[in-house]
Amino acid sequence: MRPIIAPSVLASDFANLQSEVEMLNNSQADWLHIDIMDGRFVPNISFGFPVMEAIKRHAQKPMDVHLMIVEPELYIERFRDAGADTISVHIEACTHLHRTVQQIKATGAKAGIAVNPHTSVQLLEDVIADVDMVCLMSVNPGFGGQKFIENTYRKIENLKNLIIQRNSQALIEIDGGVNQDNAPLLLEKGADALVAGSFVFSSPDPLQTIADLKAVK
Numbered sequence: 001m002r003p004i005i006a007p008s009v010l011a012s013d014f015a016n017l018q019s020e021v022e023m024l025n026n027s028q029a030d031w032l033h034i035d036i037m038d039g040r041f042v043p044n045i046s047f048g049f050p051v052m053e054a055i056k057r058h059a060q061k062p063m064d065v066h067l068m069i070v071e072p073e074l075y076i077e078r079f080r081d082a083g084a085d086t087i088s089v090h091i092e093a094c095t096h097l098h099r100t101v102q103q104i105k106a107t108g109a110k111a112g113i114a115v116n117p118h119t120s121v122q123l124l125e126d127v128i129a130d131v132d133m134v135c136l137m138s139v140n141p142g143f144g145g146q147k148f149i150e151n152t153y154r155k156i157e158n159l160k161n162l163i164i165q166r167n168s169q170a171l172i173e174i175d176g177g178v179n180q181d182n183a184p185l186l187l188e189k190g191a192d193a194l195v196a197g198s199f200v201f202s203s204p205d206p207l208q209t210i211a212d213l214k215a216v217k
């Protein structure tokens with residue numbers, strides 16, 4: 001199976017957001033990855049609802065929204081209204097994770113759980129059957145352009161085993177430092193979806209870079 005490619009709009013040129021989104025529409029990207037940072041869960045602030053709605057007005061592909069915010073349960077419906085197709089919340093930010101997953105699904109969005117590099121995937125044991133996706137962070141969240149953490153390969157294996165054991169349909173998404181060099185092994189270990197920000201938008205030809213990632217086996 002060819003990977004799902006989800007370029008992260010965080011790395012795009014915000015002064016030319018419409019043309020960046022149109023480039024993604026014309027590319028082989030499957031999803032638009034939307035990074036929401038609140039300056040509390042992570043030490044950075046990205047953008048909020050008005051920008052997301054502006055992206056949605058031009059996007060012709062599903063929006064994969066990665067919430068790096070505390071108390072995400074307060075904003076799930078608003079992110080859905082702003083155009084989210086998948087909403088991922090961090091396990092580290094949710095006291096009542098099971099409830100928040102049900103809340104996301106009740107909006108009609110797909111539910112994802114994002115997991116920081118230090119967090120064991122075993123903590124997902126009792127919720128994995130309920131989710132559509134697990135977003136494994138392969139950098140510490142908060143910034144684009146960071147170095148990929150190698151331990152991610154082992155975590156994919158552990159997560160894949162858990163998904164099989166629990167008869168879950170969850171997709172495995174890898175987020176942070178993804179490039180053409182690490183993509184083959186990520187897919188071999190069991191990744192389904194690859195987020196790529198700086199690798200795509202800093203490349204001389206983003207359309208070709210996305211096509212090259214899509215072609216990785």
Ligand SMILES: O=C(CO)[C@@H](O)[C@H](O)COP(=O)(O)O
Pocket residue numbers: 008010011033035066068139140141142143144145146175176177178195196197198199
């Ligand atoms: O969630 C995050 C960072 O917190 C990511 O989605 C990054 O935005 C991916 O960017 P690169 O590491 O590919 O530059």
Ligand SMILES: [Co+2]
Pocket residue numbers: 008033034035066175195
């Ligand atoms: Co992200």
